[in-house]
Amino acid sequence: MTFRLVPGQSLNENELSELMHVSRTPVHEAILMLKEESLVDVFPQSGSRVSGIDLETLNEGLFLRLQVEPVIISQTAGNLTKEQIVRLKENLEAQETAALQETYLDTFFKIDDEFHRMIYEFAKKARVWRAVRSVCSHYDRVRYLDAIDTKANIQIFVEEHKTIYSSLLSGEIVDFDFPKFYEGHLATYRKHFRQMLEKYPEYFNL
Structure with a gap:
């Protein structure tokens, strides 16, 4: 939303987990929620990225x-x-x-x-x-x-x-x-x- 992560940028769940000091599960759930809001594109077996506008x-x-x-x-x-x-x-x-x-x-x-x-x-x-x-x-x-x-x-x-x-x-x-x-x-x-x-x-x- 604030472009700290820009459209097209890849999202690595492991890196995000370490950054926020939480397990991977809540990060994965958060990414799925962001997908529902069209803020993240998720590609099966190839990761996810910040969606374009x-x-x-x-x-x-x-x-x-x-x-x-x-x-x-x-x-x-x-x-x-x-x-x-x-x-x-x-x-x-x-x-x-x-x-x-x-x-x-x-x-x-x-x-x-x-x-x-x-x-x-x-x-x-x-x-x-x-x-x-x-x-x-x-x-x-x-x-x-x-x-x-x-x-x-x-x-x-x-x-x-x-x-x-x-x-x-x-x-x-x-x-x-x-x-x-x-x-x-x-x-x-x-x-x-x-x-x-x-x-x-x-x-x-x-």
Whole structure:
């Protein structure tokens, strides 16, 4: 997900076991789980490797989030409890802190995911979130690669999350083109996608 192991790189279960100081069994099970998320390709009797980024899977992940999340936000807006408001506000504060750290990307994207996950939870759609996550692995990889490659200004994402928070708080999501805003929020990578394809062609399944 974070390109410490790049697409196409071979995975040796014995080496990974030694690196993480665990037996081979949990490593093997983890690789099979990653295969289910299309993050690892497993070839019988010849090993496994980090999968390339599949464009169809990438587009499916973005499509699903764009269809589902604006609806969930519109249904939840103006109906948050005090506790839920506090949790979202604390998450935004954590985002602000992460955006100032040198190792912000790993930390920030985890907090970012938690922000969106909570919205699904508050809308009583936790299982929908899990379903969405199951098809968004390649979308998330491209998002991460874009942030690394362009040295993205994470504060912009924080400000967009504040806009989402304000909409949830007030219920006023009809006062501007929220679907268009949300597409811009989720699909920032599109601005640099051709650049990524040209710079990292070996990372993609074309």
